[in-house]
Each structure stands twice: as structure tokens, then as C-alpha cells.
Amino acid sequence: MIVECESVSKTFGSQRVLREVTFRAEFAHTLALIGPSGGGKSTLLRILAGLEDPEDGTITINGRRLSRVEKELALYRRKIGVVFQSYNLFPHLSAAENIRLPLEKVHRLADAKERTDRVLERFQLQDHGTKKPAQLSGGQRQRVAIARALAIDPEFLLMDEPTSALDPEMTAEVLDVIAGLREARQPLILVTHEMGFARETADVVAFVAEGKVLECGSAQEFFASPQSPAATKFLSRILKY
């Protein structure tokens, strides 16, 4: 998978969150966006997800330029899977209904029910299909969210800090699931604060800080010898404790 950004800028009110972000990432399975809070990682991911429209710049994914027209963006969003930090699920629907809703109403698949059963089983959720999100643990909720994103057979997956609302045990539970996705054929782009996880599973890392991608390269090289002073500082701080 190839992601290319060319001077992408985004402003919220008077705050410039992304300043002419330019980078190119080519990776087999996982791209991790890391960096300090408020650096623009989540905004960048939301732009890649077609949920936010940048003021400026172009984004090209696997050779196709991302449209700026909402109608076309909506079509694009249908083909990808997105998992957020928390509150992904619809509280009035059961776990199975959460998964089935896009299959039936967006993709109009005849085998929506079979597909739902299949992904529930794949993520060991078959006993929880009829439960409402409020009856599930945080880890189970994120697994349902991941199952919903995967059920549509997306071209690739985007995750925005999928574990930052979870306690350490549930974080491990969800990270296990995400690491397990390597065997699937869908590539993954994720924003994460779990440096150990990024080092272990990411192919490529993009270091986002001060509204820019300061560094983008193989995860191994990045963690062994970061090039930019900001990344060096960030890593030394994170690894201190």
C-alpha cells in the first residue's frame, strides 16, 4: 500500500493543525502514526479516512487521488474500515446489529447475517452477539468495532488510538487482535501511543509533530536511530519510564 500526501494543510478556527504535510509511505501491512499529543496525528488520520476535508494539498492512496467532493468522499468511506478511540458502537443496537447495519443498509449484501456470524466467531464474540454495548467490556466493544470495520471487506483499515480508552489488560486484548490482523490481507494505518506495539508490528512509522510529518521510514530504523531532534527527544522521553 502506498500513501502520499503533498502539502496537506488543515485549520480548525484559528489553529493550524496540519502545516503543509508532505510524505510518502510504502508498506506491506502496517503504517503507524506516532508523535506527541496535539501534533496532528488524529487529524491526519481523519483526513485519510475521508472524514475531514483539508484546505489545501493532495492525498493519493494507491495511486488514486482522494476527492474533495463530499458525495465522492462518502463513496470512498464505504470502502474502508475505521475504528475510533471509543464510542464506536451504536448503544441502541446489539453487537450483531451494529455489525449488520452497514452490511444491510450501506452495502446491501444478501449474506449480511452469515457475514456477521462469521466475524463474530473470528473475534470470539459469538456469545456476545445479542448484548448491547453497555453490557460489554471495553475490550469487547473495541473487538466488535474492529469486527464491524472488517465485515465489509474493506480495502484497508484506519484506527485512531484504538486502545487509549482501555485499561492495560484490555489494551493487551485489543492489541493482540490488531496484531492478528497481519495475517489478513487488509493493510492497516493506525495512530497509537503504544510505542512497544508500534515497534513490534509496524512496517513503517510516520512521526507527526507540530503539524508536520517530520520523519517517515521503516519502523526498525526509526526506533533504532531517529533522524530528527524532535523524534529523538520524543523517544527518549517515552522510553525513560
Place this chain on the structure above:
Amino acid sequence: MTSWAQLFRDDPRSPAPLGAKVATVGVLLLILSFLSWLVMAGTMPNTAAVWGYRQAFWQGWLMTLKLSAGALVLSAIIGLSAAMAKRSKILVLRYLAIFYIETVRGLPLLVLLLTLYYGVFHALGWESRQGAAVLILSLFAGAYIAEIIRAGVESIGQSQWESARAIGLSNSQIYVYIIAPQALKHSLPSLAGQFASLIKDSSLLSILGIAEFTFTAQQVNSATFSTLESFLPLGVGYLILTVPLSLWTKHLERTLRYET
């Protein structure tokens, strides 16, 4: 040591025994009947004369039921439209909705009835008195319902819109499958309360000379000169409509609490 007074205290941690509750209700009923006796002892009950008008009461009650039911449906439609207009991106619609909601909520129903019925509807040559009554009552309740619905929609967090957009639902699908079911659940208790108010407010339609329940009781009162005998059944008649609604509201609030 448990004293007598303590038996009659109800605390979530140590609830009062059932006997204490029954005794309390009994004593209160006794006091109430004594007070009623004080009021009525000197009067000659005239229930027989009022009984002769039972058919009129029944007709009046049915008319109130009919007007309320009509206004209930119409006010829900008006309220939903006004709530959507207030959330609209089109300025004209939004300003119209704000003007309607704020004006109506700032006016007493009586003033609205007098102004619209005698001022506007008469001038327009509107014939149907009942139609006008239902329309004005609906316009009045609709403004409150609009605010209830708007608050219900706004109580749904931004993250729900985001998730719904991310899985590819269209705007109208988001409203139908995600927002409406949750907003309705949040608003149902307030909506049921508003509908109970609507039934009670319908008594004001009597000033338009419509033969609804309150108007009928007033007529019977002036024909038989027996005030309490005419107005007691009136109160009971309204309670028959509003108490079930209030019980239903309480039930809804309870089930809601367990689900979220």
C-alpha cells in the same frame, strides 16, 4: 430501639414497613373525608339533578378525547417539522422556526386562543370551530414538542454522527437508524409529559364555546346550581386520561435507566 415515629420513616437504606404505608394512607383519607364533610355538611347534595346530565358529561368527555387526540397527532407533526427547521442550514427555515417557537412559548394559551381564534380565524372566515381549536392547541403544544425533540437530537454525541458517517451511512439513514431511535428514547418521558399537559390545556378550549368536557360541566353547573357535584366528575374525567399517561411516563423512565 425502634420507636413508633421511626416506623413511619422511609429511607432507601431502611424502608418503612408496608403496614406503616397503609396506615398513613388510611389516616390521610380519614382527614380528607372529614374536611370534605366540613365543606359539604351544610349543603344539600344535588347529585340526582346532575346525574340527569350524565349523557352530556359523556359527550363532553368524548369531545375532549377527540380534540386532544387530534391535537396530539398534529402537534407531533408540527413539533417534528419545527425541530427539523430549527436545525436546518437554510436561514429562512431556521429563523421562522425560532420565531414560531419563541413567540408561542412566550404566550399563555388563553391569549393565543383569543388572538388567533377571534382575531385571525374569524377574519379569515374560518368555519370549523373544532378544527380551529385543534389547530391552535397543536400550534401551542408543537412549540414545546419542537424543543423536546431538538434537545433529544442534540443529546446524541458527535461521536455517533462520526461513527455513522465512517461506516458509510447517508445523512437521512443516520437520522433514521442512529439518531431518531436514540433521541426518541431520551425524549419519550418529556413527550409523554407534554401530551398530558395538552389534555389538561384542552379545557381552555371551553372559552371558544366548544362543547368539550369543561364547557359541559360549566353548563351543568349553571343549569343545576350544584357546583361541586358538577365539577367533581370533571376532575375525575381528566384524571382518567392523565394518570395512565403519567404512569406510563414513570414506567418509561424506569426502563430507560436500566438500559443505559
